[in-house]
Amino acid sequence: MGEIIYLMRYNILIGTKWGKYNILLINGTELDKVLNAYEQGKETIFVKGNRYSFNELMDIQIFQFERNEIETADQLLEICRTNNLLSKSFIPGDHWISEEVLKKLGKRVTEHFIEDEFGHKQKQEKQLVQNHWFVEPSRIEELANIKNQLTDFTKLCEFCRELNIAYSNEMYLAIPMIVRAIIDHIPPVFGKSNFAEVCGGYGTKSFRDSMNNLDKSSRKIADAYLHTSIRAKEVLPNRTQVNFKHDLDVLLQEIERINKT
16 A cells, blocks of 8 residues: 555545545545555444445545645535536435546545455455464354263363464464364264274265374374474474364364254
8 A cells, every 4th residue: 555645635536336425635644544444344434523434335536635725625515516516426415526526636546545455454354363263163162052961072162272272372382282182082972982993984985084184194293292302403383284174174073963953
Protein backbone atom coordinates (compact mmCIF):
# COMPACT_ATOMS: atom_id res chain seq x y z
CA MET A 1 0.00 0.00 0.00
CA GLY A 2 1.24 3.49 -0.83
CA GLU A 3 2.17 6.05 1.79
CA ILE A 4 -0.64 8.28 2.98
CA ILE A 5 0.14 12.01 2.91
CA TYR A 6 -1.53 13.04 6.14
CA LEU A 7 -1.69 16.76 5.31
CA MET A 8 -3.39 15.97 2.01
CA ARG A 9 -7.18 15.75 1.69
CA TYR A 10 -8.90 12.99 -0.23
CA ASN A 11 -12.20 12.22 -1.93
CA ILE A 12 -13.56 8.70 -2.25
CA LEU A 13 -16.13 7.34 -4.68
CA ILE A 14 -17.73 4.10 -3.58
CA GLY A 15 -19.92 1.91 -5.75
CA THR A 16 -22.13 -0.79 -4.29
CA LYS A 17 -24.76 -3.11 -5.67
CA TRP A 18 -27.30 -0.48 -4.64
CA GLY A 19 -25.65 2.61 -6.12
CA LYS A 20 -22.82 5.10 -5.58
CA TYR A 21 -21.86 7.64 -2.94
CA ASN A 22 -18.91 9.78 -1.86
CA ILE A 23 -16.85 10.27 1.25
CA LEU A 24 -15.56 13.80 0.73
CA LEU A 25 -12.63 15.88 1.93
CA ILE A 26 -11.22 13.46 4.46
CA ASN A 27 -7.73 13.78 5.88
CA GLY A 28 -4.98 11.17 5.87
CA THR A 29 -5.97 9.73 9.24
CA GLU A 30 -9.56 9.27 8.08
CA LEU A 31 -8.38 7.70 4.82
CA ASP A 32 -6.29 5.26 6.84
CA LYS A 33 -9.44 4.31 8.75
CA VAL A 34 -11.36 3.74 5.50
CA LEU A 35 -8.56 1.62 4.05
CA ASN A 36 -8.36 -0.48 7.20
CA ALA A 37 -12.11 -1.11 7.03
CA TYR A 38 -11.73 -2.13 3.37
CA GLU A 39 -8.85 -4.50 4.09
CA GLN A 40 -10.62 -6.09 7.06
CA GLY A 41 -13.87 -6.53 5.13
CA LYS A 42 -15.96 -4.43 7.51
CA GLU A 43 -19.52 -3.82 6.37
CA THR A 44 -19.77 -0.30 7.81
CA ILE A 45 -17.50 2.50 8.93
CA PHE A 46 -17.98 5.81 10.76
CA VAL A 47 -16.12 8.82 9.37
CA LYS A 48 -16.70 12.36 10.65
CA GLY A 49 -19.74 11.15 12.55
CA ASN A 50 -21.40 9.62 9.49
CA ARG A 51 -22.01 5.93 8.90
CA TYR A 52 -20.99 4.57 5.50
CA SER A 53 -21.73 1.09 4.17
CA PHE A 54 -19.42 -1.28 2.29
CA ASN A 55 -22.22 -3.82 1.94
CA GLU A 56 -22.18 -5.42 -1.53
CA LEU A 57 -19.13 -3.33 -2.44
CA MET A 58 -18.45 -3.25 -6.19
CA ASP A 59 -15.93 -0.45 -6.66
CA ILE A 60 -13.84 2.06 -4.72
CA GLN A 61 -11.89 4.99 -6.18
CA ILE A 62 -9.62 7.37 -4.26
CA PHE A 63 -8.60 10.87 -5.38
CA GLN A 64 -6.36 13.51 -3.93
CA PHE A 65 -8.05 16.88 -3.47
CA GLU A 66 -5.93 19.76 -4.72
CA ARG A 67 -8.30 22.74 -4.47
CA ASN A 68 -7.23 24.41 -1.25
CA GLU A 69 -9.73 27.26 -1.68
CA ILE A 70 -12.56 24.81 -0.97
CA GLU A 71 -12.59 24.14 2.76
CA THR A 72 -15.56 21.84 3.42
CA ALA A 73 -17.50 19.02 1.80
CA ASP A 74 -20.63 21.18 1.86
CA GLN A 75 -18.83 23.87 -0.13
CA LEU A 76 -17.69 21.30 -2.67
CA LEU A 77 -21.19 19.88 -3.04
CA GLU A 78 -22.67 23.37 -3.47
CA ILE A 79 -20.16 24.25 -6.19
CA CYS A 80 -20.93 21.01 -8.02
CA ARG A 81 -24.66 21.59 -7.62
CA THR A 82 -24.39 25.14 -8.97
CA ASN A 83 -22.48 23.89 -11.99
CA ASN A 84 -24.81 20.94 -12.55
CA LEU A 85 -22.03 18.43 -11.84
CA LEU A 86 -23.87 16.16 -9.41
CA SER A 87 -25.19 12.72 -10.28
CA LYS A 88 -28.36 11.38 -8.71
CA SER A 89 -27.88 8.97 -5.81
CA PHE A 90 -29.76 5.76 -5.07
CA ILE A 91 -31.07 7.61 -2.01
CA PRO A 92 -33.96 9.89 -3.04
CA GLY A 93 -32.93 13.53 -2.90
CA ASP A 94 -29.24 12.70 -2.49
CA HIS A 95 -26.43 13.08 -5.03
CA TRP A 96 -22.85 12.00 -5.66
CA ILE A 97 -19.83 13.38 -7.49
CA SER A 98 -18.68 11.28 -10.42
CA GLU A 99 -15.20 9.99 -11.18
CA GLU A 100 -14.88 12.43 -14.09
CA VAL A 101 -15.47 15.41 -11.81
CA LEU A 102 -13.26 14.11 -9.01
CA LYS A 103 -10.37 13.64 -11.44
CA LYS A 104 -10.58 17.35 -12.28
CA LEU A 105 -10.23 18.19 -8.59
CA GLY A 106 -7.18 16.02 -7.94
CA LYS A 107 -5.14 13.06 -9.08
CA ARG A 108 -6.64 9.58 -8.96
CA VAL A 109 -4.51 7.55 -6.53
CA THR A 110 -6.54 4.36 -6.10
CA GLU A 111 -3.70 2.09 -7.23
CA HIS A 112 -1.43 3.50 -4.53
CA PHE A 113 -3.74 2.29 -1.78
CA ILE A 114 -5.94 -0.54 -3.07
CA GLU A 115 -3.85 -3.61 -3.82
CA ASP A 116 -6.23 -6.50 -3.30
CA GLU A 117 -9.86 -7.52 -2.94
CA PHE A 118 -12.23 -6.31 -0.25
CA GLY A 119 -11.54 -8.06 3.06
CA HIS A 120 -8.25 -9.61 1.93
CA LYS A 121 -6.44 -9.03 5.23
CA GLN A 122 -9.28 -10.60 7.19
CA LYS A 123 -8.99 -13.69 4.99
CA GLN A 124 -5.21 -13.76 5.41
CA GLU A 125 -5.50 -13.41 9.19
CA LYS A 126 -8.11 -16.16 9.31
CA GLN A 127 -5.82 -18.42 7.31
CA LEU A 128 -2.92 -17.53 9.61
CA VAL A 129 -4.98 -18.50 12.65
CA GLN A 130 -5.95 -21.77 11.00
CA ASN A 131 -2.29 -22.47 10.26
CA HIS A 132 -1.64 -22.23 14.00
CA TRP A 133 -3.99 -25.12 14.76
CA PHE A 134 -2.64 -28.64 14.85
CA VAL A 135 -6.10 -30.03 15.53
CA GLU A 136 -9.15 -28.15 14.30
CA PRO A 137 -11.02 -26.69 17.31
CA SER A 138 -14.28 -27.96 15.82
CA ARG A 139 -12.87 -31.50 15.90
CA ILE A 140 -11.97 -31.15 19.58
CA GLU A 141 -15.43 -29.81 20.34
CA GLU A 142 -17.07 -32.72 18.54
CA LEU A 143 -14.99 -35.22 20.50
CA ALA A 144 -15.75 -33.44 23.77
CA ASN A 145 -19.49 -33.69 23.06
CA ILE A 146 -19.47 -37.47 22.58
CA LYS A 147 -21.59 -39.24 25.17
CA ASN A 148 -20.20 -42.71 25.86
CA GLN A 149 -20.53 -44.46 29.21
CA LEU A 150 -17.67 -46.85 28.42
CA THR A 151 -15.12 -44.33 27.12
CA ASP A 152 -14.09 -40.97 28.56
CA PHE A 153 -12.53 -38.66 25.97
CA THR A 154 -11.40 -36.01 28.46
CA LYS A 155 -7.72 -36.88 28.23
CA LEU A 156 -7.81 -37.19 24.43
CA CYS A 157 -9.36 -33.73 24.13
CA GLU A 158 -6.73 -32.30 26.46
CA PHE A 159 -3.95 -33.89 24.42
CA CYS A 160 -5.42 -32.17 21.35
CA ARG A 161 -5.65 -28.80 23.08
CA GLU A 162 -2.06 -29.07 24.25
CA LEU A 163 -0.99 -29.95 20.71
CA ASN A 164 -2.54 -26.67 19.55
CA ILE A 165 -0.81 -24.73 22.32
CA ALA A 166 2.54 -26.28 21.43
CA TYR A 167 2.06 -25.76 17.70
CA SER A 168 0.94 -22.14 17.92
CA ASN A 169 3.84 -21.33 20.25
CA GLU A 170 6.43 -23.13 18.10
CA MET A 171 7.10 -25.74 20.80
CA TYR A 172 7.89 -28.35 18.18
CA LEU A 173 9.79 -30.73 20.47
CA ALA A 174 6.57 -31.42 22.38
CA ILE A 175 4.44 -32.30 19.36
CA PRO A 176 5.81 -35.77 18.46
CA MET A 177 5.65 -36.75 22.12
CA ILE A 178 2.01 -35.71 22.49
CA VAL A 179 1.11 -37.44 19.24
CA ARG A 180 2.75 -40.62 20.53
CA ALA A 181 0.76 -40.26 23.74
CA ILE A 182 -2.47 -40.04 21.71
CA ILE A 183 -1.54 -43.11 19.68
CA ASP A 184 -0.85 -45.11 22.84
CA HIS A 185 -4.05 -43.82 24.45
CA ILE A 186 -6.74 -44.62 21.89
CA PRO A 187 -6.46 -48.33 20.79
CA PRO A 188 -9.23 -49.53 23.18
CA VAL A 189 -11.65 -47.23 21.31
CA PHE A 190 -11.23 -49.62 18.37
CA GLY A 191 -11.25 -52.76 20.49
CA LYS A 192 -7.47 -53.16 20.18
CA SER A 193 -4.74 -53.40 22.78
CA ASN A 194 -2.10 -51.38 20.93
CA PHE A 195 -1.77 -49.11 17.93
CA ALA A 196 -0.01 -51.72 15.80
CA GLU A 197 -3.23 -53.74 15.92
CA VAL A 198 -5.20 -50.67 14.84
CA CYS A 199 -2.82 -50.16 11.90
CA GLY A 200 -3.01 -53.77 10.82
CA GLY A 201 -6.51 -54.88 11.62
CA TYR A 202 -9.03 -52.08 11.70
CA GLY A 203 -10.98 -50.21 9.04
CA THR A 204 -10.52 -49.65 5.33
CA LYS A 205 -7.23 -49.88 3.47
CA SER A 206 -7.01 -46.09 3.16
CA PHE A 207 -7.55 -45.72 6.91
CA ARG A 208 -4.89 -48.34 7.67
CA ASP A 209 -2.48 -46.63 5.27
CA SER A 210 -2.96 -43.32 7.10
CA MET A 211 -2.51 -44.98 10.47
CA ASN A 212 0.66 -46.77 9.39
CA ASN A 213 2.04 -43.48 8.12
CA LEU A 214 1.13 -41.75 11.39
CA ASP A 215 2.65 -44.56 13.45
CA LYS A 216 5.93 -44.81 11.58
CA SER A 217 6.61 -41.12 11.09
CA SER A 218 5.61 -39.95 14.56
CA ARG A 219 7.33 -42.85 16.32
CA LYS A 220 10.67 -42.38 14.57
CA ILE A 221 10.70 -38.62 15.04
CA ALA A 222 9.59 -38.85 18.67
CA ASP A 223 12.19 -41.52 19.41
CA ALA A 224 14.90 -39.39 17.83
CA TYR A 225 14.27 -36.66 20.39
CA LEU A 226 13.19 -38.77 23.36
CA HIS A 227 15.93 -41.38 23.37
CA THR A 228 18.98 -39.51 22.12
CA SER A 229 21.49 -38.39 24.75
CA ILE A 230 22.94 -34.91 24.77
CA ARG A 231 25.47 -34.29 22.00
CA ALA A 232 28.03 -31.69 21.00
CA LYS A 233 25.68 -30.34 18.34
CA GLU A 234 21.90 -30.40 18.07
CA VAL A 235 19.27 -29.36 15.54
CA LEU A 236 15.69 -28.74 16.64
CA PRO A 237 12.58 -29.87 14.74
CA ASN A 238 10.61 -27.39 12.69
CA ARG A 239 6.95 -27.06 11.71
CA THR A 240 7.34 -29.18 8.59
CA GLN A 241 9.03 -32.08 10.36
CA VAL A 242 6.32 -32.48 13.00
CA ASN A 243 3.37 -32.05 10.65
CA PHE A 244 1.31 -35.15 11.38
CA LYS A 245 -1.90 -33.12 11.22
CA HIS A 246 -3.63 -34.82 8.30
CA ASP A 247 -3.20 -38.42 9.42
CA LEU A 248 -4.02 -37.49 13.00
CA ASP A 249 -7.25 -35.87 11.86
CA VAL A 250 -8.18 -39.06 9.98
CA LEU A 251 -7.75 -40.92 13.27
CA LEU A 252 -9.80 -38.42 15.27
CA GLN A 253 -12.50 -38.36 12.61
CA GLU A 254 -12.87 -42.13 12.82
CA ILE A 255 -13.10 -41.98 16.61
CA GLU A 256 -15.86 -39.41 16.25
CA ARG A 257 -17.68 -41.43 13.58
CA ILE A 258 -17.87 -44.71 15.49
CA ASN A 259 -19.05 -42.95 18.64
CA LYS A 260 -21.87 -40.98 17.06
CA THR A 261 -25.27 -41.74 18.50
